[in-house]
Amino acid sequence: MSRDDYEVVIGLEVHCELSTKTKIFCSCSTEFGGEPNTHCCPICMAMPGTLPVLNEKVVEYAVRAGLATNCSIEKNSKNDRKNYFYPDSPKSYQISQFDKPLCYEGYVTIETENGEKQIRIERIHIEEDAGKLNHDEYGRGTFVDLNRAGVPLIEVVSKPDMRSSAEVEAYMRKLKSIFEYIGVSDCKMEQGSLRADVNVSVRKKGAKEFGTRTEMKNMNSFRNIVRAIDYEAERQIEELEKGNKILQESLRWDEISGRTFSMRDKEDAQDYRYFPEPDLVAIKLSEEYIENIRKSLPELPESRKRRYIEDYELTEKAANFVVASKYYSNLFEEATKVCNNPKTVGNMIMSDIARILNEREEEPDSLKFTGKELGELVSLIDKGTISSAIAKKVLEELFNEVKMPSKIIEEKGWIQISDEGAIKEVVMKILENNQQSIADYKAGKDKALGFLVGQAMKETRGKANPQLLNKLFLEELKK
Amino acid sequence: MELYEYTVHELVEKLEKGEITSEQITKSYFDRIKEKDNKVKAYVSTLEESAMKKAKEIDEARKAGKPVSKFAGIPIGIKDNMCIEGTKTTCSSKMLENFVAPYNATVIEKLNKEDLVYLGKLNMDEFAMGSSTEHSAFFPTHNPWDLDRVPGGSSGGSAAAVASQMAPWALGSDTGGSIRQPASLCGVVGLKPTYGLVSRYGLVAFASSLDQIGPITKDVTDSALLLNLISGHDEKDSTSMEMEKKDYTLSLINDVKGMKIGLPKEYIGEGINAEVKQAILDVAKKYEELGATVEECSLDVGKYATAVYYIVACAEASSNLGRFDGIRYGYRTKNFDNLKDIYRNSRSEGFGPEVKRRIILGTYVLSSGYYDAYYKKAQKVRTVIKKGYDELFKKYDLLLTPTSPTTAFKLNEKTSNPLEMYLADICTVPVNIAGLPGMSVPCGLDSKGLPIGFLLIGKSFDEETIFRAAYTYEQNSNFRENKPTFKGGEN
Numbered sequence: 001m002s003r004d005d006y007e008v009v010i011g012l013e014v015h016c017e018l019s020t021k022t023k024i025f026c027s028c029s030t031e032f033g034g035e036p037n038t039h040c041c042p043i044c045m046a047m048p049g050t051l052p053v054l055n056e057k058v059v060e061y062a063v064r065a066g067l068a069t070n071c072s073i074e075k076n077s078k079n080d081r082k083n084y085f086y087p088d089s090p091k092s093y094q095i096s097q098f099d100k101p102l103c104y105e106g107y108v109t110i111e112t113e114n115g116e117k118q119i120r121i122e123r124i125h126i127e128e129d130a131g132k133l134n135h136d137e138y139g140r141g142t143f144v145d146l147n148r149a150g151v152p153l154i155e156v157v158s159k160p161d162m163r164s165s166a167e168v169e170a171y172m173r174k175l176k177s178i179f180e181y182i183g184v185s186d187c188k189m190e191q192g193s194l195r196a197d198v199n200v201s202v203r204k205k206g207a208k209e210f211g212t213r214t215e216m217k218n219m220n221s222f223r224n225i226v227r228a229i230d231y232e233a234e235r236q237i238e239e240l241e242k243g244n245k246i247l248q249e250s251l252r253w254d255e256i257s258g259r260t261f262s263m264r265d266k267e268d269a270q271d272y273r274y275f276p277e278p279d280l281v282a283i284k285l286s287e288e289y290i291e292n293i294r295k296s297l298p299e300l301p302e303s304r305k306r307r308y309i310e311d312y313e314l315t316e317k318a319a320n321f322v323v324a325s326k327y328y329s330n331l332f333e334e335a336t337k338v339c340n341n342p343k344t345v346g347n348m349i350m351s352d353i354a355r356i357l358n359e360r361e362e363e364p365d366s367l368k369f370t371g372k373e374l375g376e377l378v379s380l381i382d383k384g385t386i387s388s389a390i391a392k393k394v395l396e397e398l399f400n401e402v403k404m405p406s407k408i409i410e411e412k413g414w415i416q417i418s419d420e421g422a423i424k425e426v427v428m429k430i431l432e433n434n435q436q437s438i439a440d441y442k443a444g445k446d447k448a449l450g451f452l453v454g455q456a457m458k459e460t461r462g463k464a465n466p467q468l469l470n471k472l473f474l475e476e477l478k479k
Numbered sequence: 480m481e482l483y484e485y486t487v488h489e490l491v492e493k494l495e496k497g498e499i500t501s502e503q504i505t506k507s508y509f510d511r512i513k514e515k516d517n518k519v520k521a522y523v524s525t526l527e528e529s530a531m532k533k534a535k536e537i538d539e540a541r542k543a544g545k546p547v548s549k550f551a552g553i554p555i556g557i558k559d560n561m562c563i564e565g566t567k568t569t570c571s572s573k574m575l576e577n578f579v580a581p582y583n584a585t586v587i588e589k590l591n592k593e594d595l596v597y598l599g600k601l602n603m604d605e606f607a608m609g610s611s612t613e614h615s616a617f618f619p620t621h622n623p624w625d626l627d628r629v630p631g632g633s634s635g636g637s638a639a640a641v642a643s644q645m646a647p648w649a650l651g652s653d654t655g656g657s658i659r660q661p662a663s664l665c666g667v668v669g670l671k672p673t674y675g676l677v678s679r680y681g682l683v684a685f686a687s688s689l690d691q692i693g694p695i696t697k698d699v700t701d702s703a704l705l706l707n708l709i710s711g712h713d714e715k716d717s718t719s720m721e722m723e724k725k726d727y728t729l730s731l732i733n734d735v736k737g738m739k740i741g742l743p744k745e746y747i748g749e750g751i752n753a754e755v756k757q758a759i760l761d762v763a764k765k766y767e768e769l770g771a772t773v774e775e776c777s778l779d780v781g782k783y784a785t786a787v788y789y790i791v792a793c794a795e796a797s798s799n800l801g802r803f804d805g806i807r808y809g810y811r812t813k814n815f816d817n818l819k820d821i822y823r824n825s826r827s828e829g830f831g832p833e834v835k836r837r838i839i840l841g842t843y844v845l846s847s848g849y850y851d852a853y854y855k856k857a858q859k860v861r862t863v864i865k866k867g868y869d870e871l872f873k874k875y876d877l878l879l880t881p882t883s884p885t886t887a888f889k890l891n892e893k894t895s896n897p898l899e900m901y902l903a904d905i906c907t908v909p910v911n912i913a914g915l916p917g918m919s920v921p922c923g924l925d926s927k928g929l930p931i932g933f934l935l936i937g938k939s940f941d942e943e944t945i946f947r948a949a950y951t952y953e954q955n956s957n958f959r960e961n962k963p964t965f966k967g968g969e970n
Contacts (some may be wrong), residue, residue, distance in 0.1 A: 042581055043580045045807065046802045046807070047562075047580070047581060047582065047808070048562070048568065048570070048575065048578070048580075048684075048802065048803075049560075049561070049562050049568075049580075049584060049680070049681040049682055049683045049684065050582075050680070050716070051679060051680050051684075051715060051716050051717070052680070053714065053715060053716075053717050054717065081798055083797075083801060083845070085801065085804060085822050087804075087806050087818070090802060090806075090807060091801065091802050092801025092802050092804055093798050093801055126917060144806065144807070229487075247881050271846055271847045273797075273798070273842065273846060273847075273850075274845075275798070275845055275846035275850070275854060278686075278687035278688040278716065278718075278795055279684075279687050279718065280717050280718075281717050281718060458893040
């Protein structure tokens with residue numbers, strides 16, 4: 001049998017830190033970073049006698065997330081305790097939700113090679129994050145930092161609906177995009193505010209039963225998720241081909257060797273002894289409360305995409321690209337309002353802005369300039385004040401310092417030369433110094449014109465109006 | 480008459496009149512503690528220095544005519560499972576022997592507002608698990624009526640301190656009878672308020688759905704005064720009830736005419752000591768003489784309460800006590816090579832046998848495969864017991880039972896038989912299961928000279944009717960003429 005006879009089945013548990021100002025059960029800050037144990041109080045340090053009080057914003061954010069992913073909302077929800085001993089869990093139990101999650105039975109739509117596909121969501125529940133263990137590099141021991149303990153999380157559990165690492169990436173990107181749009185999380189994977197436990201199994205194509213799955217916990221980059229799934233699927237297929245069985249176990253993905261390893265640190269299966277949290281009261285939500293949240297949701301990517309294609313005539317590719325990030329999409333709308341040229345704005349985002357971000361290894365959320373600046377920039381091209389070559393340079397400047405583009409080109413002296421007399425002078429000078437090119441052009445080598453225009457651009461440091469330059473060269477060459 | 484002999488409402492009156500000072504009161508109590516506590520052993524720690532300093536400050540403020548609370552400068556003893564910032568809160572456990580609380584319990588915040596003076600922290604069964612205070616990891620407390628006997632528990636230190644006049648009043652906590660049973664065995668008044676009336680924030684949790692803080696006092700009036708000070712909604716405790724603040728002294732009315740009292744026959748039958756039973760029947764008779772109607776009734780489902788209690792309370796305790804892991808605070812073993820050893824050895828060495836027994840029991844009933852049969856089933860039965868009470872309260876304003884099936888038993892009499900110890904709470908446990916208020920009121924001495932208490936059980940959040948009935952009984956009887964003898968204790 002070969003690789004192609006198998007199908008990979010993947011399900012995800014995505015943990016997403018909510019961007020509430022305070023923790024889920026106390027009023028400590030949720031801010032990332034900070035000296036160890038400075039965002040803590042007796043409650044999140046689990047001092048004897050302290051009690052949790054549920055932050056209502058956490059419920060609201062989770063319901064927002066549920067509604068934005070087409071979930072039903074549980075009106076009679078509750079919290080449960082999940083008991084286990086680990087030094088990053090100060091109470092020795094995590095307050096989570098067991099049998100009555102706030103949201104259940106939803107889905108999101110992803111783009112795949114074969115078109116759109118729905119990935120079902122089994123449930124979304126709220127819980128608290130654990131602290132962090134810092135292992136001292138000098139071997140003096142392990143230190144507990146409880147700044148993160150009690151930061152609110154939602155856990156989004158998918159059905160095992162994904163069939164490739166590409167689908168997993170698309171699903172995670174989709175969740176990230178939705179959560180950014182509705183403002184419930186900053187989804188910063190590098191800070192661990194979006195991470196996933198990945199369950200992978202393989203089976204023969206056409207088989208009805210799922211294979212035995214393995215789990216890789218706390219994966220926090222798209223690249224590693226994709227690599228880990230591809231590796232793990234291959235490994236499982238190889239094992240099966242050898243006639244071995246897959247063990248249901250937790251694996252650790254090692255990004256340096258590109259392999260998964262058995263964790264083997266759990267001697268026996270964990271029994272979390274879930275039971276209802278007696279320190280908190282039931283979470284009862286009214287229809288009105290849910291509807292108010294539904295009404296307050298911003299327009300979501302699907303709808304925006306449709307609108308961009310229909311109203312702004314963006315290509316599907318451009319529309320998909322722009323709506324994938326709330327930051328792009330908002331930038332696009334603001335800029336279009338200013339310049340009324342959605343096509344150029346869309347292209348600029350898709351090509352230039354994305355490229356510069358990529359070079360700087362930054363994410364769209366780090367963009368500092370707004371649609372006001374981008375809109376003016378596009379207007380300046382449209383008015384012929386600058387060329388698109390200059391526009392790219394202005395854009396680079398905008399990444400360094402936010403200023404109005406008109407101000408930048410004025411300061412840098414980048415205003416386009418559209419004066420025919422001045423351009424003619426340049427054209428004459430270039431022609432005089434490039435007799436060979438004239439001969440080439442006349443001999444039928446059209447490329448020579450491009451070369452001449454390029455030389456003229458160089459001479460004017462990109463400021464010459466390209467249309468005018470073309471026109472004047474042609475006039476002279478035809479003489 | 481010595482100052483320590485007065486009730487709090489008497490002391491308040493004298494303070495207001497300027498006849499006495501807080502310093503005098505406070506000193507009187509510390510003198511008394513020095514005289515008696517070597518025998519009774521009610522205090523785990525005393526706070527003499529800070530108490531005397533505070534008393535002096537209050538006296539100066541009062542003298543200078545500054546506005547002070549009428550309770551300012553009144554001393555109080557606190558069970559050692561409530562956090563007072565900067566002082567040790569041990570829960571009478573080796574686990575927390577050196578734990579200094581970094582914050583105040585809500586009840587302490589409330590008492591601070593009134594400028595009460597803390598005499599010290601009172602002994603208890605370790606983590607409030609027990610009915611005799613013999614499970615204290617430090618030392619047992621002795622009953623001032625007979626030093627060879629237990630004061631009851633788990634708030635045995637609080638009840639013994641008030642009974643032996645080493646504190647004018649005290650706070651206890653009650654999960655299955657831990658205020659009422661020791662109050663009964665020591666001849667003082669003990670109230671377990673309705674679950675949710677007093678904030679649990681800062682009370683080291685034993686069983687979250689059952690724990691409640693309440694007053695242990697010399698008389699019913701002081702009980703109402705102290706409940707006034709500590710009750711009320713607390714935004715730090717989600718299970719505390721949002722309701723208008725009540726003044727319970729308004730219920731101190733000497734009149735029970737027309738009141739309907741039910742006498743559940745199950746609690747005056749088998750397993751109840753004959754002298755105790757007779758005392759309860761006498762109380763019933765007294766109430767009838769005073770114009771109430773007392774009628775025998777039945778709380779058949781009450782027989783399941785002890786089973787339900789030991790499942791629910793232990794399940795919650797097994798989780799609540801997980802935080803004592805030797806990592807951040809409390810006892811840590813010296814004997815470890817790895818993380819598992821830190822947990823295993825810190826907890827093995829830091830907890831006493833009764834605590835371990837309950838953690839094991841609680842862990843078992845929550846385990847996968849047993850959850851439905853035990854924990855879930857117990858929760859269902861809990862609902863049935865609540866309904867049983869609801870039915871009775873359709874007919875009656877109050878229920879009357881003994882507080883304890885026996886008077887104080889001898890030290891070491893039941894320590895080797897946990898099941899027998901558990902039966903000491905059969906009258907009190909059902910009240911916690913249903914979340915109801917209950918008050919133990921002293922009503923006489925048995926032939927050995929040991930106090931007997933009766934238990935009044937009220938409707939949810941109807942402490943008023945309890946106060947009224949208890950006050951009426953007290954006004955028409957004379958228990959407080961009896962004083963503890965401090966006999967025994969030679970061994």
